[in-house]
Amino acid sequence: MQENSYQQLAQAILDGHTVCRMTVLDGDDMGKSRNVVDGVPFVDAAEDISACKPPFICTDRKTGARVLCETLCQQKTLLVCGGGHVSMPVVKLGKMLGYRVLVADDRPEFAEPSRFPEADEVVCRDFTDLLVHLDWESLPDLSVVIVTRGHAADTVCLREVLRHTCTYVGMIGSKRKNKAVFDLLRSEGVTEEQLSQVHAPIGLSIGAETPEEIAVAIVGELIQTRRGSANAGLSEAMLTALAEGQTGIMATVVRKQGSAPRGMGARMFFMDNGHKLGTVGGGLAEYEVCQKAETLKQERKPCLLTFNMSNGEAGKSGMICGGMIDVLFEVVG
Structure with missing residues (x-):
């Protein structure tokens, strides 16, 4: 030393x-x-x-x-998997909090840069391909918000994300849907310790209903998680x-x-x-x-x-x- x-x-x-x-x-x-x-x-x-x-x-x-x-490192990064209606206010709030924000969707109409003018990068790509080839080592302070169009794509994203260490991982969906995703991943060998890292249903429990309110709940939970740990x-x-x-x-x-x-x-x-x-x-x-x-x-x-x-x-x-x-x-x- x-x-x-x-x-x-x-x-x-x-x-x-x-x-x-x-x-x-x-x-x-x-x-x-x-x-x-x-x-x-x-x-x-x-x-x-x-x-x-x-x-x-x-x-x-x-x-x-x-x-x-x-x-x-100087840069904290927020990866938003899914380009739907909730993602738009999440991206805005993420930029307000100083994140480098990446948005990904496998549908061209939802991976349109004009939908996310605040984002640093918007990518249209298969989720598995994107996450498998992501340079995880260059992103030590990475938070991931999974808000895709359905549980199948959510499962694909979560499966790959849990192979790595992230500052925050959150997945949208009902308790019933999330349980089904978790049970599938357990059957594939994902451990309880890995699953315990996931905030699902995503966001603080504040009675959020609109996309903007849900985004506030998500970002609030992200702040809470980062402040209390790494x-x-x-x-x-x-x-x-x-x-x-x-x-x-x-x-x-x-x-x-x-x-x-x-x-x-x-x-x-x-x-x-x-x-x-x-x-x-x-x-x-x-x-x-x-x-x-x-x-x-x-x-x-x-x-x-x-x-x-x-x-x-x-x-x-x-x-x-x-x-x-x-x-x-x-x-x-």
Whole structure:
């Protein structure tokens, strides 16, 4: 492991690369990290990490130290399988949230770019052919919304998507239809663990009826899923500041327990010039993180601390969300 290398990380991401980052959480090497550009050579772990979805923590087989493993990139991608009436508002909302949006349908009249002026790419192609040949490795932060014309095409899409790790997978349809799809895939050897990744019926339960309302429910669920798990990433403002050589303290959530608002990978950068970027969830925990970061600007040493949002009178009275987060503080520059 090397000393902290956020400037290298930020520049690689801004240049369009995907970076695997491994950061030591224990011992004398705490805060040291290694960036691997366009590759997946995570640490030689004592555990089986073959099914782990970044970010995750594992144990270095050689040193016994815990290591935070992340896959970071600038671009989050939304693939919408199906070009029907629900897809149109989903695409609009996806672009509003900063996604690179791809739309696919096997019918020319529904894969018409004029239907999706906000989309980055609209493809008319057989679903199986599209998904089999998709460059999955180049899309580490990929969310898939399956809203095709019927359960047969939905099944084709879901079968291929579940061969890969995605940030979010959702499939439209009734409980009865989705059960039939799941039962078929089970008979083909798809595991319960794989099926548990699928949000079906798709979308938050908000009583949505119109295509626009359904799109809001879908995108709301997508946001909820991303915020609670992987690929928190680094904002464009944070990447720019790091690439320009700004120094300070980086605070990263490395473990979440209970109802804490931000998940593993959420970051907040406290620059030496007094500016702050990002969030680790707000409220009491973020206030305490800010206080500690200011102290560390003087001490210039990494540390790992637990912040309990259930402590004190506010927690007892329900005024704060509760839960705990472990935060790694790293010295940048």
